[in-house]
Amino acid sequence: MAVAPEFMPRVRRAESMSRHTSWHVGGPAEVFFNPRDRTDLAAFLRSLAADTPVHWIGLGSNVLVRDGGLRGVVIATYGALERLERVAETMVFAEAGVACARIAKQCIRWGLGPAEFLAGIPGTLGGALAMNAGAFGGETWQHVVDVQTIDRRGVEHLRPAADFKVGYRNVNAPAPDEGFLAARLFFEKKPGANDADVRALLARRKATQPIGAWSCGSVFTNPPGDHAARLIEAAGLKGFRIGDAAVSQKHANFIVNYGAATAADVELLIEHIRATVARIHGVTLTPEVRILGERA
Ligand SMILES: Cc1cc2nc3c(=O)[nH]c(=O)nc-3n(C[C@H](O)[C@H](O)[C@H](O)COP(=O)(O)OP(=O)(O)OC[C@H]3O[C@@H](n4cnc5c(N)ncnc54)[C@H](O)[C@@H]3O)c2cc1C
Numbered sequence: 001m002a003v004a005p006e007f008m009p010r011v012r013r014a015e016s017m018s019r020h021t022s023w024h025v026g027g028p029a030e031v032f033f034n035p036r037d038r039t040d041l042a043a044f045l046r047s048l049a050a051d052t053p054v055h056w057i058g059l060g061s062n063v064l065v066r067d068g069g070l071r072g073v074v075i076a077t078y079g080a081l082e083r084l085e086r087v088a089e090t091m092v093f094a095e096a097g098v099a100c101a102r103i104a105k106q107c108i109r110w111g112l113g114p115a116e117f118l119a120g121i122p123g124t125l126g127g128a129l130a131m132n133a134g135a136f137g138g139e140t141w142q143h144v145v146d147v148q149t150i151d152r153r154g155v156e157h158l159r160p161a162a163d164f165k166v167g168y169r170n171v172n173a174p175a176p177d178e179g180f181l182a183a184r185l186f187f188e189k190k191p192g193a194n195d196a197d198v199r200a201l202l203a204r205r206k207a208t209q210p211i212g213a214w215s216c217g218s219v220f221t222n223p224p225g226d227h228a229a230r231l232i233e234a235a236g237l238k239g240f241r242i243g244d245a246a247v248s249q250k251h252a253n254f255i256v257n258y259g260a261a262t263a264a265d266v267e268l269l270i271e272h273i274r275a276t277v278a279r280i281h282g283v284t285l286t287p288e289v290r291i292l293g294e295r296a
Helices: 038-047 100-110 116-120 125-131 195-208 228-234 263-281
Strands: 012-016 028-033 054-057 063-065 070-076 084-088 091-095 144-150 156-160 165-167 170-172 179-186 245-247 255-257 290-292
Touching: 038 144, 054 125, 054 179, 063 263, 084 100, 091 100, 100 116, 100 125, 100 195, 116 195, 125 170, 125 179, 228 263, 245 263, 255 263
Parallel strands: 028 070, 054 070, 063 290
Antiparallel strands: 012 028, 084 091, 091 179, 144 156, 144 179, 165 170, 245 255
16 A cells, blocks of 8 residues: 655554554554644545545554454554643543543543543543443443544544434444544533542442453443343353453453454354354344454
């Protein structure tokens, strides 16, 4: 894939996506780009041929990149779009590369909430906007006033939250090709908020989930009125293993990589879980994780 000469020294070619995903699996990105700032990003997007596939990535905590890798370019926002400011009494401006945990912490300092739920989401705001990430009753889009996006030609847009169809771990954008640059988030004044609330939520999480293991969090969304973890556990799949990918013993909706799993192992396990749960319970689970790229 051709890259404009001014970007050649800064793009990484054949960058292994296993270095950028929390499952630590995945083949190479043809071109990997971490912009300096949004002007740099706009110039890079403008320089691409119109048919170049563009993939956005935050902290890679919800993607399975197949072993054959990703054609086109991967744009990584983490460490790049990092502005986080309070712009009005109850309004926060955050760029897409800001870690959700940082927003949670800073909101507590500003006496704003409820943002504690963001503390347990190990991704960026960009990923949280794409996924409508949520936990403990809180969801990202409950707080969005508007978002700044950027299109394939490097043109920025300001879009109100009402332009997006938002559901459970699902967001339909009016222009799906655009990437998120930033959002304005609305919170309430919460003067009593403190780090103890966050610590309590994280402790609850640690007691029930394999935090620290290589995973992508919940693999499947919960079907209406039930829990994917309950269905998987009741199907006898806890601990079931393909290669180095296994259903977590601690939380059945997590797949952990014990060290040498391939993306193919993880995907086969996902398919095995879906087929087994469908056979035993008559319920077809929907993956929450985004599966991308080519098979090896
Ligand atoms: C241990 C663990 C616990 C987790 N717990 C939760 C939880 O409680 N609740 C929850 O909702 N999720 C949870 N997750 C999943 C994950 O952290 C969230 O989905 C998170 O929002 C993903 O953010 P990310 O930056 O890692 O996105 P990535 O995984 O990098 O990307 C996810 C999707 O977002 C898109 N994307 C990323 N940035 C942009 C951008 N700037 N513009 C457009 N699209 C973009 C990607 O293309 C991809 O489709 C957990 C994951 C782990 C590993």
